[in-house]
Amino acid sequence: MSHVSTSLIPPQEPPPAPPRPFTAGRFFGNVFMGVWLALTIGIFLMLVEGWDPEKFTRYGPNYLSGLGVTLTLVGLSVVLGAVLSLPLAFARMSKNPVFSWFSYGYVYFFRGTPLLTQLFLIYYGLGSFSAELKAWGLWWFFRDAWNCALLTFTLNTAAYQAEILRGAIESVPRGQHEGAAALGLPKKIAFFKVILPQALIVALRPYGNEIILMIKGSAIVAIITVFDLMGETRRAFSRTFDYQAYLWAALLYLIIVELLRNVWAWLEARLTRHLKR
Amino acid sequence: MSGFFTAIVEAVTAALGIVDPLCGPVGIFTLFAGDTLLACGDTGWGDEIALGFLVTGSLALATLPVGLLFGFFIALAKQSEERSLRLSANIYTTLFRGLPELLTLFIVYYGLQILVQNAATAIGYQGTVEINAFFAGMIALGVVFSAYCSEVLLSAFKAIPRGQYEAGHALGLHRGRTMQRIILPQLVRIALPGLGNLWMALLKDTALVSVIGLPDILRQTGVAARVTKQAFEFYAIACLLFLILAFLSSLIFSSIERWAKRSEAAR
DSSP: OTTTTOOOOOOOOOOOOOOOOHHHHHHHHHHHHHHHHHHHHHHHHHHHHHHHHHHHEEEEEHHHHHHHHHHHHHHHHHHHHHHHHHHHHHHHHSSSSSHHHHHHHHHHHHHSOOOHHHHHHIIIIHTHHHHHHHHTTOOOHSSSHHHHHHHHHHHHHHHHHHHHHHHHHSSSSSHHHHHHHHHOOOOOOOOOOHHHHHHHHHHHHHHHHHHHHHHGGGGGGGGGTTSHHHHHHHHHHHHHHTTTTHHHHHHHHHHHHHHHHHHHHHHHHHHHHGOOO | OOHHHHHHHHHHHHHHHHHHHHTTOHHHHHHHHHTTTTOTTTOOOSHHHHHHHHHHHHHHHHHHHHHHHHHHHHHHHOOOSSSHHHHHHHHHHHHHHHHOOOHHHHHHHHHHHHHHHHHHTTTTSSSSSOOHHHHHHHHHHOOOOOHHHHHHHHHHHHHHHHHHHHHHHHTTTTTTHHIIIIEEEEEHHHHHHHHHHHHHHHHHHGGGGGTTTOOOOOHHHHHHHHHSHHHHHHHHHHHHHHHHHHHHHHHHHHHHHHHHHHSOOOO
């Protein structure tokens, strides 16, 4: 047994990893990252080079007030739209064909036409009926572009939210209704305590998307002379002809949308933590 | 060559003139609005609005293939093994899904103008450069569409099991062939509803291009509304035309969906 070696070979280093192949994907990835980097640096240099404290003190507060107008408009219209969407969603689900067809038509109209067209229809279109509106004492409302924008956005988001709500309520399985009925719960309590909480969890993500869409869509009120963030941007651009005006607005919009998106992701994770497995 | 193109354009225009749904010989405006403000010709606004209808439709149709193609490649980039490729694709979508479409349009329109102007000055061209509003609109809408489209396609890609790729590999198909013959047909089927929604959004976003001066439905009806002082009627017509477009596309999409599902087993 002399030829059995008694000493073991000491542990060796693993062989070196083969070099990563330089694939087409890697090439394009590097190129695109380079493009983004160059754009970022270019925009940064543009902002630094064109930095003008005088312009900043002059237009900075305008941007903030514009941001306030945007957020107020969107916040108010989303809340009012949520209120209006309740009867619409129930009308759509009702067995009465008159209600259900009315709601269907409403939703089809507001989802099938551009927000901008709806805004023009209400602001300029109803404006041509100023004599009638004055006679009814409603002219003070429709005279103001901000009110018209609020009305349009409310009606528009109500249509979208009604669809979200209807989809969410119909996504709750029948067994839940039957279970509540078997427990002897009245229909109303069953709806508020059993159906709605489950439906709202389903609706959470679409609601977040809808708010983001409204924030982005609200930029069009600048066209009917409401000075929201976009309106202030256009005003600053038309006075200075400085391209930076748009870049600052883009930055602000991106920050709001990303903030909202992250808050929503956190909210969703928090509210659905009992569903995690 | 240019004569050839002119001939094609003329032929297409003539063909469209016959089947023109609004102002042709059997058009809606010609038949039902002969002596109203919507008449075609010099007495009414029918032909202007018909042009707007055509512009809106062609802008959306021209944007669609560009957006689809870019969206497809971005979706591929997002599921690449290469980190830098994934990251750059994600930056793209975050950027263009977060910006308002109107702002993207302005940034593209004025930004392109500045870029082209600077480039023209650099090579010694003196004079102002005008960017075509149709082109700017196509780029801006295409960019937004591709960002959303990549998300839809990515989730469709994720719905296709790995085994499908492996089966293609086992059959000895090339990677491109696997994509073309096995993955794409299933991808289309899964992604169609999402793409249909995106098409509707695109159709509605074309209205924004009226702001930079393209004579689309909204701009033409807006001009008519300002001249005739009958704003409500004309904007209502604009809404109606968009509704018609939406209705037509929903019909077309449902038939495409039926076509895509023709070989699917009945459940």
